[in-house]
Amino acid sequence: MPKSTIRILRFNPETDERPYYREYVVEADPTDRVLDALNTIKWYQDGTLTYRRSCAHGICGSDAMRINGANRLACKVLMRDVGAMVTVEPLMGFRVIKDMVVDMEPFFAQFRSVLPFFINEGRTPERERLQSAEDRERFDDTTKCILCAACTTSCPSFWADENFVGPAAIVNAHRFIFDTRDSAAQERLDILNDREGVWRCRTIFNCTEACPREIRITQAIGEVKKAILYGTARA
Amino acid sequence: MIHTHTYDALVVGGGGAGLMSAIYLSREPNVRTAVISKLYPTRSHTGAAQGGIGAALANLEEDHPEWHAFDTVKGSDYLGDQDAIEAMCEEAIPVIIELEHMGLPFSRTADGKIAQRPFGGHTHHFGQGPVRRSCYAADRTGHMILQTLYQNCIKQGVDFYDEFQVVDVILSDDGRCCGVVAWHVQSGDLHVFHAKAVEFATGGFGRVWSITSNAHANTGDGVAIALRAGLPLEDMEFYQFHPTGIYRLGILITEGVRGEGGVLRNDHGERFMERYAPTMKDLASRDVVSRAIHKEIREGRGIGGKKYVYLDATHLGAEVIENKLPDIADFCRTYLGVDPVKSPMPIQPTAHYAMGGIPTDAWCRAVTGPQNTVLPGLYAAGETACVSVHGANRLGTNSLLDLVVFGRRGGIDMARFCREADLPPLPKDPTARVEEQFGMLLANTKGEPAAKLREEMQDVMQDEVGIYRTGEGMTTALAKVRELQARFKDVVVMDRGRQFNTDLLEAWELGNLLDLAEVTTLSALNRTESRGAHMREDYEKRDDVNWLKHTLVTKQADGSLDISYKPVVITKFQPKERVY
Numbered sequence: 139m140p141k142s143t144i145r146i147l148r149f150n151p152e153t154d155e156r157p158y159y160r161e162y163v164v165e166a167d168p169t170d171r172v173l174d175a176l177n178t179i180k181w182y183q184d185g186t187l188t189y190r191r192s193c194a195h196g197i198c199g200s201d202a203m204r205i206n207g208a209n210r211l212a213c214k215v216l217m218r219d220v221g222a223m224v225t226v227e228p229l230m231g232f233r234v235i236k237d238m239v240v241d242m243e244p245f246f247a248q249f250r251s252v253l254p255f256f257i258n259e260g261r262t263p264e265r266e267r268l269q270s271a272e273d274r275e276r277f278d279d280t281t282k283c284i285l286c287a288a289c290t291t292s293c294p295s296f297w298a299d300e301n302f303v304g305p306a307a308i309v310n311a312h313r314f315i316f317d318t319r320d321s322a323a324q325e326r327l328d329i330l331n332d333r334e335g336v337w338r339c340r341t342i343f344n345c346t347e348a349c350p351r352e353i354r355i356t357q358a359i360g361e362v363k364k365a366i367l368y369g370t371a372r373a
Numbered sequence: 374m375i376h377t378h379t380y381d382a383l384v385v386g387g388g389g390a391g392l393m394s395a396i397y398l399s400r401e402p403n404v405r406t407a408v409i410s411k412l413y414p415t416r417s418h419t420g421a422a423q424g425g426i427g428a429a430l431a432n433l434e435e436d437h438p439e440w441h442a443f444d445t446v447k448g449s450d451y452l453g454d455q456d457a458i459e460a461m462c463e464e465a466i467p468v469i470i471e472l473e474h475m476g477l478p479f480s481r482t483a484d485g486k487i488a489q490r491p492f493g494g495h496t497h498h499f500g501q502g503p504v505r506r507s508c509y510a511a512d513r514t515g516h517m518i519l520q521t522l523y524q525n526c527i528k529q530g531v532d533f534y535d536e537f538q539v540v541d542v543i544l545s546d547d548g549r550c551c552g553v554v555a556w557h558v559q560s561g562d563l564h565v566f567h568a569k570a571v572e573f574a575t576g577g578f579g580r581v582w583s584i585t586s587n588a589h590a591n592t593g594d595g596v597a598i599a600l601r602a603g604l605p606l607e608d609m610e611f612y613q614f615h616p617t618g619i620y621r622l623g624i625l626i627t628e629g630v631r632g633e634g635g636v637l638r639n640d641h642g643e644r645f646m647e648r649y650a651p652t653m654k655d656l657a658s659r660d661v662v663s664r665a666i667h668k669e670i671r672e673g674r675g676i677g678g679k680k681y682v683y684l685d686a687t688h689l690g691a692e693v694i695e696n697k698l699p700d701i702a703d704f705c706r707t708y709l710g711v712d713p714v715k716s717p718m719p720i721q722p723t724a725h726y727a728m729g730g731i732p733t734d735a736w737c738r739a740v741t742g743p744q745n746t747v748l749p750g751l752y753a754a755g756e757t758a759c760v761s762v763h764g765a766n767r768l769g770t771n772s773l774l775d776l777v778v779f780g781r782r783g784g785i786d787m788a789r790f791c792r793e794a795d796l797p798p799l800p801k802d803p804t805a806r807v808e809e810q811f812g813m814l815l816a817n818t819k820g821e822p823a824a825k826l827r828e829e830m831q832d833v834m835q836d837e838v839g840i841y842r843t844g845e846g847m848t849t850a851l852a853k854v855r856e857l858q859a860r861f862k863d864v865v866v867m868d869r870g871r872q873f874n875t876d877l878l879e880a881w882e883l884g885n886l887l888d889l890a891e892v893t894t895l896s897a898l899n900r901t902e903s904r905g906a907h908m909r910e911d912y913e914k915r916d917d918v919n920w921l922k923h924t925l926v927t928k929q930a931d932g933s934l935d936i937s938y939k940p941v942v943i944t945k946f947q948p949k950e951r952v953y
Contacts, residue, residue, distance in 0.1 A: 152870045169708070181824030185867025185876035190416075192588040195624045195704060197516065198416040214707055235559060236873040242413065255524035256476020266473040268485035274478060281478050281510070281517060285415050317478065352703075 139165040142217060144175055147227040149234050150186065157234070159225075168218035172205055172226070176212060189238035196350055199286030202229055203238045209288040209348040229291035231300065245287045248303050252311040252329055257322035273318040280313040280358050282351040289345035289355050295338045302338040303330065305345035305355050312358040315365060323365070331366045339363075375804060376557075376564045380532075381791040382406045383553060383568045385539045385595060387414025389515070389776030390755030390783070391574035392522035394737075397784025399529035404791045407532040409539055409555050409566065411575075411590060414523050418576055418588045419776060422515025423700065424629030425492060425507030426472075426777070427770035428465035432486040433505045438462040439945075440497060441506060445771060446946045448494045448658045449728075449764025450905035450915065452608070452923070454942035457735040457760045461771075464778045469508055472777065477521040479510050480697075490697075491632045494658035494768040494953070503656050507770045512627050512698045518773060537564065538878060539594065540810070542571060542602050542751070543803045550739075550750035551797040554807050558878065561871030563804050569794045570787045572752035573599065573731060574780065580882075581890045582724035582839070583831035586618055586625040595757045597885035599731045600892065601806075604748070605741055605925040605937070607759040608729035609889070610897035610907045613767055614840050616662040618723025620681040622708055626701055626720055628769040631655040633693055635686035637666065638717065639674040645682075650953035657953035660766040660906045663722040667840045676719060683717035690714075722840060728767055728906065729896070730759040732925065732939075737783035742925075743939040750790065750797070754783040761923065764941075765905020813862065814880050820865035823880040826857050830883075830890055838894050842909050847898040854890045861887055892934065896924045899936055917948050 141163055149157040162179045173191055180187045189212070190200040196214040204227040205215055212226075232240035258267075283306065290296050290304035311330060315323040330336045336359055345355040382398050384391045387410030398406040408414065429436040441462040446453055473479060473487060480488035491503040510517040526533070534555065541554040543565070552567040575595030579587025600606055616637075617626040631637075636644045636655050649665040650657035657665075670680050686694060691714045694702050698713075705711045705718050731753035732740050737760075739751040755776045762775055833853045837846035861884060868876035902916035903909050922938040929935055 150870060150872075152872055169710075171708075180876070181822060185822065186870070188868075188873050188875055192412055192416050192590040193418065193421050194589060195421070195622075196707070197421045197513075197700075198412070198418070198588060200412070200416050216708075239873050246413070250527055255528040256521070257528075262474055264470075266470055266479070266487050269481055270485050271481045271483065274481045277478070278511075281520075282513070283520075284420070284516070285413075313478075314476075317476070320476070 139167055140222070142166050142175060143223045144179065145223065145225045146187065146237070148237055150236055166217045168216065170217045171213050172215045172217065172220060172224065173201055173212040175217060176226070188236045197284060199284035202286040202288040203227065204229065209292045211286060211288070211350045214350050229287060231291045231297050242287065244300065245290060245306065248307040249285065249310055251303060252307045253322060253326050254310040254314070256314065256320055258320055260321065267319045269318055277313050277316040279353050280309045282353050283309050283313070284351060286350060288348040288350060292344040292348035294342055294344065295340055299334070299338060301334045303335055305359060308336055308359050308362055309353060309355055312362055315362060327362070327366050330362055336363050336366065374562050376562060378564060378566050380405045380407050380566060380568045381570065382787045383566050383571045384408045384574060385553060385571065386410060386574035386576060386757070387412065387533070388417035388574060388576055388755060389419035389518055389522060389773065390780035391572065392526055393777050393780025394572055394574065394754060394784035394787065395531045396522065396525050396529060397781055398788055399526070399531050401788040404788050407534055407566070408526070409534045409537045409553065411536065411538045411594070413535050414533065415519060417519060418591055420516045420519040421586070421588065421625065422773050423512045423625060423627035424632065425490065425509035425514050425770045426469060426518070426773035427492065427495060427506050427768070428469045428508055428774065429462065429506060430466060430469065430487060430489060430508065432482055432489050436497065436504055436506055438465065440499060440504070441465065441495070443499045443946055444495050445762065445768055447500065447951060448766055448768040450766055450951060451921065451948040452761065452764030452904060452941055454761050455944040455946060456942050457762050459944065460735055461762050461774060461778045465774050468777050468781060472518065472521060475521050475525050477510065477517055479508055490629060491656060492769045493628045493631065493656045493662065494653070495770070496653070502652065507629070507632060509629065512629055512700045515773060518777070539598070540807045540881065542598050543799065544602055545797050545800055548748060549797045550748060551799055552803070554804050559873055561874060563807065565799070565803055567796070567799050569791050569796055570750045570752060572737065572754055572783050572787060573757050574753070574755045575757050577727040577756040578886060578889050579724045581831065581834050581886050581893065583835040584618060584623040584721065585724040586615055586623050587724065592882035592885050593889045594882065594885055595753065596730050597888045600888055600928050603928065604739060605732055605927040606729060606892055607732040607923050607925055608761060609893045609926060610900050610924060611728035611765045611905055612724065612893060613659055613726040613728060613906050614663045614722040615725035616659055616666055616722050617684050617720040619704065619708055620719040620721050623723035624704055624708065625723065625725070626684060626704070626718060630684060630686050630698060630701060633697055634689055635684055638683045638685050639669045640676050640678070641674060645669055653953040658766055658768060661953055663840050664908060666722055681719045681721045684720045685717040686713050687715060687717060726767055726772060727756055728759065728761070728763040728765065730757050733758045733760055735760060735782070736786040737779055738786065743937065750794065752783050752787055754779045765907060810881065811877070814864065814866055814877060815869070817863055817865045820863040821860060822867070823864045823883045826860055826864060827883050827886065830854060830857050830887060834890055838897055840908060842897055842907070843911050844898060847894055851891070851894045851898060854887060854894055858887050858891065892926045895934055896926055900924060921948065
C-alpha cells in the first residue's frame with residue numbers, strides 16, 4: 139500500500155498553549171477515505187487524535203474539516219484525490235475544543251433562529267396535504283442539508299462577523315420559505331431581512347463550493363434576497 | 374465532578390424513535406422531558422435510511438393494512454408477534470399522514486399525494502405480487518424523517534443534552550427505573566439524570582461485524598447497558614444482512630433501486646434471483662436475497678470470481694436515477710468511481726439491522742421473563758427494542774415505520790406513566806459501576822489498543838456468525854469473543870485527558886460490542902434450526918415444533934449467560950412454508 143503523510147493541526151486545551159502541526163505517515167489505499175487514514179492514526183498510532191465521525195459516507199455531517207485548505211467531509215474525500223501529503227485542519231470560525239472538534243453550539247443557534255420547522259396553523263386535513271410534484275421540486279435542493287457547517291465556515295462574511303446568520307441557516311429557511319404547504323414565509327423573510335441576515339452575503343460562492351451535498355447555496359440565498367425585495371416567495 | 378439533573382422523562386438517543394417520543398412527551402405540559410444523545414441528533418443513523426417507510430396508503434393501487442401485516446409476519450418467518458404487527462401496520466397510515474403534517478417533504482404522485490414504490494417482500498393479496506407501499510422522499514427518506522422530527526423538537530422547545538454518552542441505567546432495589554448516568558464527552562464529567570421514566574432509543578450494533586452499513590456510533594450502547602443491568606435480551610441471533618452494500622465498504626444501496634426496477638446479475642450476466650424467488654425475484658425478502666448472493670459468490674459466480682455481484686440499474690435511464698436515486702448515484706461515483714447510469718454497481722451483503730434487542734410490550738415498556746413482567750419506568754423503542762415486529766427477518770421500510778409508530782407509543786405511555794407515578798429516590802452511589810468500568814479502562818499504561826480487539830471480533834463474527842452459520846464455526850466464534858473479553862481488561866487507552874476523550878469512548882463502546890457479540894453468538898449456537906436471517910448449514914430447516922419461540926438471554930450476577938424462552942403471539946396467520 140502506498141504511504142501518505144498526513145499533516146494535522148493539533149490542539150489539546152489541557153496541554154497546549156497554541157495549536158501546532160504534527161505529521162503522521164500512514165499506509166492508505168488510493169480508494170480509502172481521508173477518514174480511514176485518520177482512523178488508522180487514531181487506532182494504531184496516536185489515540186489522542188480527536189475528531190467527530192459517525193456514518194462515514196457523507197450523510198450524518200459529523201466530519202467536516204479543512205482538507206488541503208478546503209472544507210470537506212473527511213469521509214467523502216478519497217486519498218487518491220488529495221495527494222501523498224495531506225493537510226488536515228479544523229473548520230474556521232468556531233472555537234476549537236480539541237483538534238478537529240469545534241464548538242457547534244453557535245452554529246445550531248443560528249439554525250434555530252430562522253424558524254427551521256414547518257408552520258401551518260390552518261385546519262389540518264384528514265389525509266396528507268396535496269402538493270404538486272413541481273411545487274415539491276421548488277425546494278428540493280435545500281432539503282438535502284445535513285448541517286455539517288462546511289458552508290458557513292467557508293464564508294468570509296462569517297469569518298469577519300460571527301453574528302452573520304450564515305449560509306446553512308439561510309438554506310434551512312429557504313427549505314420552508316419555498317414550501318407551498320408552509321404559511322410562515324414572511325416571518326422568516328423578516329428575520330433574514332436584517333443586517334446580520336441575507337444582506338451580509340457578498341455572493342462569494344465559497345459555500346456552494348464547500349457543500350458536500352452539492353446544494354446550490356448561493357442561488358438559494360439569492361432567491362431569498364429576491365423574495366425579500368420583490369414580494370413574497372410564491373407570488 | 375458529578376452533576377445531577379431531575380426530569381420526569383428521559384429519552385436516550387436522538388434518532389427517529391427517540392425524537393418521536395420526545396415530540397409526544399413535549400405535548401404534556403407537566404412532564405419535563407430531556408433527550409440525551411451521544412451525537413448531535415441530526416447525526417443519528419436514522420438519517421442514513423434511504424428507500425422508504427411502509428404504509429398501506431393505497432395512493433397508487435389497492436392496498437390494506439392486513440396485507441402489510443401478512444407480509445410482515447411472513448417476512449419475520451412467523452417469529453414476529455402478530456398483535457404488535459397488526460397494530461404497527463394499522464397505525465402506519467395515520468402516523469405517516471402525521472409526518473406529512475409535520476412538514477416531511479415526501480416525493481409526490483402526479484395528483485399530489487405521497488408517492489409510493491415497490492419494496493422487497495411487500496405484496497398485494499397475501500403474496501400474489503409486488504405492491505407500491507413504500508412512501509419515500511427520493512432516496513433520503515430517513516434523512517427527511519430525522520430532519521423533520523428534529524425540527525419539530527425545536528418547535529416544541531425540547532431540552533437536548535447533545536454529546537452526552539449514557540453509560541448506565543439506574544435501577545432501584547425494588548426494581549424501578551429511576552434514571553441514567555451520562556458522561557459529558559466535552560468536559561469528561563459524569564452527570565446523574567434522575568427521572569421517573571427512561572426510554573432507550575440508542576439504535577443498533579452493526580459494528581460487531583466487519584462489513585456493515587452501520588455508522589461508527591452504532592455500538593449497541595442501550596442494549597449492552599440493559600444486559601449488564603440484568604435485563605434479558607430477546608432474539609439476538611437474528612441479525613439482518615442487507616443484500617446490497619457497496620463492495621468492501623458496506624455502504625447501503627437501497628432496496629429502492631430494485632423497487633424501481635434494478636436487478637442483480639452474476640458473473641454470467643444472469644438475473645439469478647429468478648431461480649431463487651420465481652414470483653418476487655429481486656424483490657424477495659432480504660434474508661432470501663442475501664443468501665442467494667452469498668451462494669452465487671460461493672459457487673464461483675461472483676464477478677470475476679470475487680466476492681461481489683452486480684446490481685444493474687443501467688436500463689432505468691438517467692432520469693429515474695438522478696431524480697429518484699440521486700444519493701445512490703453520488704455514493705457510487707464518490708466511492709467506486711462508477712456511474713450507475715452507465716455501469717452496474719458492485720455489491721455484497723452488509724451487516725445492517727438487529728431484529729433482537731431489549732424485550733418490550735407493544736407500548737414500549739421493557740419486560741422480563743416469559744410472562745412479560747413490566748419493569749416500571751423503563752422503555753425501549755426502535756432498533757434497540759424487540760417488540761417483536763420483525764421476528765427473524767425485517768422487511769425493508771419497516772424499520773422507519775417501527776421508529777415512528779413505537780416512538781409515538783413510547784412517548785404516549787411514558788407521559789401516562791409520569792402523570793401517575795412519583796419520583797423514586799435514587800439509590801446510593803449511582804455512579805459506582807461506571808466509575809469502576811472507566812477506572813479499569815484507564816488503569817493500564819501498556820497493552821493492546823481497543824481497535825485491534827475490535828478488528829479481531831469483527832472478522833470472526835463476519836466469518837462465523839454471518840449469513841451462513843454452523844455449530845462448529847459459532848463454537849469457534851464464541852471462544853474467540855470470550856478470549857477478546859478477557860483481553861479487553863488489558864486494553865490501553867492512549868488518551869489520558871478528560872476533555873473530549875474519544876479514545877476512552879471507543880474503548881468503552883468496544884466493551885458493549887463484545888458483550889453483544891457474545892449474546893448473539895450464544896443465541897445463534899443454541900437455536901438448532903434455520904429461520905429468517907438465522908441460517909444454519911447443520912440445521913437447514915425451520916423447526917416450528919421446537920423453535921417457534923423467542924430466545925431470552927440474561928446475564929447472571931456471576932457473569933454467565935442464562936437462556937430461556939417465551940411464546941410467539943399468533944393471531945391470524947398460521948405458520949406456513951415461506952416461498953417468494
